[in-house]
Amino acid sequence: MSQTLKAIRGTRDLLPPETALWNRIEATARDVFARYNFGEIRTPVFEDTALFARGVGEETDIVSKEMYTWEDGERFNEQRMIVDWESLNRSDDPTHVQAGRAHVERLSPLLTQLNAIGVQREVTWGVALPGQQLPGSAPEFVCFRPRISSEAISALLEARELAKSDPASHLRQTHVRLRLVVPANAADNPWVERHDVTIQWFEGNFFDSAQSLTLRPENTAGVVRAYIEHGLGESGQLQKLYYIGPQFRRERPQKGRYRQFSQIGAEVIGPPSAGSESPLRDAEILEMLATLLDELGISGWTLELNSVGSSADRARYNDALRAALVPVVSQMCADCQRRAVTNPLRVLDCKVPADQPIIETLPVIADSLDEASRVHFAAVMAALDAAGVPYTRNHRLVRGLDYYTRTTFEFTHGGLGAQNALLGGGRYDGLSEMLGGPRAPGIGFAMGEDRLVLTLLAALDQNAATLKAEAYIAPLDEGLNADALVLARELRHQGLWIELGDGGFRLKKSFEAADKTARHIIILGEDELKSGILTVKNFSTGIQTKVPRAELAVFLSTPASE
RNA sequence: GCGGCUAUAGUUCAGUGGCAGAACGCCUGUCUGUGGCACAGGAUGUCGAGGGUUCGAUCCCCUCUAGCCGCCCCA
Numbered sequence: 086m087s088q089t090l091k092a093i094r095g096t097r098d099l100l101p102p103e104t105a106l107w108n109r110i111e112a113t114a115r116d117v118f119a120r121y122n123f124g125e126i127r128t129p130v131f132e133d134t135a136l137f138a139r140g141v142g143e144e145t146d147i148v149s150k151e152m153y154t155w156e157d158g159e160r161f162n163e164q165r166m167i168v169d170w171e172s173l174n175r176s177d178d179p180t181h182v183q184a185g186r187a188h189v190e191r192l193s194p195l196l197t198q199l200n201a202i203g204v205q206r207e208v209t210w211g212v213a214l215p216g217q218q219l220p221g222s223a224p225e226f227v228c229f230r231p232r233i234s235s236e237a238i239s240a241l242l243e244a245r246e247l248a249k250s251d252p253a254s255h256l257r258q259t260h261v262r263l264r265l266v267v268p269a270n271a272a273d274n275p276w277v278e279r280h281d282v283t284i285q286w287f288e289g290n291f292f293d294s295a296q297s298l299t300l301r302p303e304n305t306a307g308v309v310r311a312y313i314e315h316g317l318g319e320s321g322q323l324q325k326l327y328y329i330g331p332q333f334r335r336e337r338p339q340k341g342r343y344r345q346f347s348q349i350g351a352e353v354i355g356p357p358s359a360g361s362e363s364p365l366r367d368a369e370i371l372e373m374l375a376t377l378l379d380e381l382g383i384s385g386w387t388l389e390l391n392s393v394g395s396s397a398d399r400a401r402y403n404d405a406l407r408a409a410l411v412p413v414v415s416q417m418c419a420d421c422q423r424r425a426v427t428n429p430l431r432v433l434d435c436k437v438p439a440d441q442p443i444i445e446t447l448p449v450i451a452d453s454l455d456e457a458s459r460v461h462f463a464a465v466m467a468a469l470d471a472a473g474v475p476y477t478r479n480h481r482l483v484r485g486l487d488y489y490t491r492t493t494f495e496f497t498h499g500g501l502g503a504q505n506a507l508l509g510g511g512r513y514d515g516l517s518e519m520l521g522g523p524r525a526p527g528i529g530f531a532m533g534e535d536r537l538v539l540t541l542l543a544a545l546d547q548n549a550a551t552l553k554a555e556a557y558i559a560p561l562d563e564g565l566n567a568d569a570l571v572l573a574r575e576l577r578h579q580g581l582w583i584e585l586g587d588g589g590f591r592l593k594k595s596f597e598a599a600d601k602t603a604r605h606i607i608i609l610g611e612d613e614l615k616s617g618i619l620t621v622k623n624f625s626t627g628i629q630t631k632v633p634r635a636e637l638a639v640f641l642s643t644p645a646s647e
Numbered sequence: 648g649c650g651g652c653u654a655u656a657g658u659u660c661a662g663u664g665g666c667a668g669a670a671c672g673c674c675u676g677u678c679u680g681u682g683g684c685a686c687a688g689g690a691u692g693u694c695g696a697g698g699g700u701u702c703g704a705u706c707c708c709c710u711c712u713a714g715c716c717g718c719c720c721c722a
Contacts, residue, residue: 094713146720150648303722332722337648340715341722348722420718431720486721495722506722533722561680594674596682610680622681629681 095336095344105552106538107347110381111329114349117377118327121369123351126326128307130333134297140306140520142487151334153300300333305488305513305529306520308352313522323359323366327351329534340539347534350510354517354527362526364461367492367512368468370528374496374508375474383540386507388475389495391482392462394454396490396515402453403429413443433481449480458491465492488513492528498540507540508532555581555641556621557599560588561610569609572619572634579638600624605641 092098099107115125134154141148301307308326311317317324329349336342353370355361371388378386393399406429414425417432417440424431435444454462469476476494484493493511510530517525556576560569566588573585584602586595592608599606608620619637622629632640 091713151720334721336720337718338714339717346722350722434720484721509722531722536722559681591678592680593678593682598682600682606682608680612680620680624682627683 093344095338097343102552103538103542106541107534110534110537110541111349113380114327114329114377117373117380118351121325121373123325123327126308126311126328127330128301128304128311128328130331131298131300132307132310134299136306136310136520137299137302140309140488140516141303145486147302147334147486151336152302153333153335155298157296157298302334303332303486303531304328304330304348304350305352305516305531308529309354309513309516309520309522309525309527312354312525313517313520317354318356318517318523318525321356321359323353323355323361325351325353341533341536343535348531349534349537350529350531352527352529354525354529357524357526362514364464364492365468367461367465367528368472368474370510370530371465371469371476371494372472372474374530374532378496378507381537381541382544383498383507383537384544385498387477387497389479389482389497390466390469390476391450391479391493392454392458392465392491393450393483393489393493393511394458394491398450398454398458399490402448402450405448405453406430406432409447413446417443430483433483444481450483451480461491484509484511488516488519490514494530496532506533507536554584554603556605556607557584557586557595557603558607558609559586559590559592559595559599561592561608563588565609565611565614568614572607572609575634576638576641581638581641607637 118125134152137152138148143149308328312324312326327350330347331345332348333345335344338344351370351373353361353366360366371390375386375388394402407425410425410429410432414422417425418435418437421432421435421437421440424435432447433444435441451459451462466476466478479495482493482495489511491512491514493509495509496507497505498507499505508530510528512526512528514526516527517523558569558573558576560566569585569588573583576583584599586598590598596606604624606622606624608622610620613619617634618631619634620629621632621637621640630640
């Protein structure tokens with residue numbers, strides 16, 4: 086069991102019958118998008134890391150700690166191996182992982198130092214190769230030489246030589262990992278903070294990278310990149326694009342939150358002359374989303390709406406907020422005190438009940454909007470009112486990504502726990518320019534498909550099991566198997582959904598299997614084969630009928646037969 | 648990344664420091680071309696992985712891994 090491979094953390098398999106629900110959701114989304122004249126775009130699942138750093142924002146959590154990034158096209162570089170081993174020496178806080186690169190020749194002094202502080206007994210280390218395992222650690226590494234110092238160094242040097250001499254070797258990806266396990270009772274050990282175990286990783290990389298690549302953590306940046314790259318703005322037309330596909334973020338998994346997750350999203354983007362900046366576009370998207378959720382069968386959604394204005398507005402608001410927080414922040418929770426310094430906007434998200442009255446007294450961003458943003462937002466709301474799309478203004482709705490401007494929104498649904506947002510989005514008037522493209526205002530959203538499925542499953546509760554084949558063909562003897570296949574072929578060519586049994590089964594077993602997977606059972610014995618009159622039994626009515634072979638397809642697909 | 652809870656049959660879960668349990672599901676028979684019901688029988692597990700304590704560990708201790716919940720943040 087310990088040897089079997091499993092889906093890695095935060096990823097999962099989607100199996101029938103749940104996949105049917107996924108397909109239904111996607112089909113409904115495609116149908117709605119088509120009616121609103123959106124076309125599908127498929128962008129690569131990985132892009133240049135710089136795209137996300139610039140587009141999503143260097144300072145966001147997504148970019149700073151949640152991306153799957155790797156160095157592509159690495160080359161061996163001896164110089165680069167000599168880096169930063171000193172960071173271990175000046176470690177003030179031993180509980181933090183030391184992210185550094187080790188020169189292989191320096192591992193020996195490192196070990197000496199570790200011996201000096203009394204951890205030699207527990208040091209395990211070695212060269213790790215992709216696809217192999219270091220005991221009790223990251224699954225992709227193996228420990229060649231546990232608990233042996235000089236031999237481990239030899240192994241490292243050997244691996245380095247191999248990598249140099251064979252550029253195609255998988256050793257090109259060799260990393261050195263050193264794992265230190267400090268005994269729990271080493272109270273006076275400077276590496277131990279608690280009476281517990283501290284683990285430190287020391288990682289070295291033999292290679293220079295030609296390019297840094299990242300699995301997409303969201304799709305808007307990729308869509309805008311494609312818009313720029315293909316000069317879609319040159320058409321002068323508004324681009325209305327939707328996508329459905331996997332995204333990747335390295336977060337702690339929870340229900341409705343996975344490391345590979347699927348988003349359904351859409352973007353409206355184009356030159357201002359095409360009307361891309363019009364509040365009508367905002368309203369159209371929101372009205373479309375209301376339609377989509379309704380058609381998906383989501384009831385009880387809430388649309389929360391806000392405007393964060395231009396980036397200048399937001400900066401002004403940030404200052405106002407910071408100023409307003411100064412006199413009151415000391416009465417707030419610890420998180421808020423931290424946020425007040427690092428990211429005042431996040432104070433608005435605080436869920437601590439005691440803080441709510443204070444938050445209510447803080448300035449709202451609506452008061453910091455310039456005239457243009459104010460007019461824009463009013464027009465969006467007027468259009469929604471006219472269309473009868475219900476919404477609530479939420480002054481605290483401030484989206485996390487850097488590129489949002491003006492309209493921001495979120496559709497939420499109860500019953501998702503802490504992950505109550507079904508979808509979120511907003512306007513990003515400056516994103517194209519941030520990525521070096523032409524001026525191309527846009528607005529878009531992304532819907533968490535995994536959460537949508539959860540919501541729908543909770544609503545459906547059962548009954549996804551109505552998906553059954555039209556008929557199950559039960560040959561009565563193994564000698565009739567070939568004839569059964571011929572019959573199945575006939576019916577399937579006529580468009581029927583057919584399951585094929587096996588003549589090796591006893592009839593009782595055929596019935597049991599058939600009842601689980603199909604609405605009818607067709608019995609194929611010698612008599613039926615000779616006469617061309619088949620025995621068909623309907624499971625819901627229990628009625629058994631003799632049907633001529635030529636009429637089978639009609640009989641099976643006629644509702645009256647049920 | 649932090650904190651809490653959890654991990655036992657295909658599934659949902661009981662349970663005990665001394666040979667591993669139930670329900671459902673699965674298989675077989677009663678029933679040689681008629682299921683759903685009933686009855687009788689049967690199979691299934693490295694008790695998540697590794698180490699420790701012990702004469703003996705699925706149970707106690709440590710570590711790792713994974714899931715769930717909360718935080719951070721977000722879809």
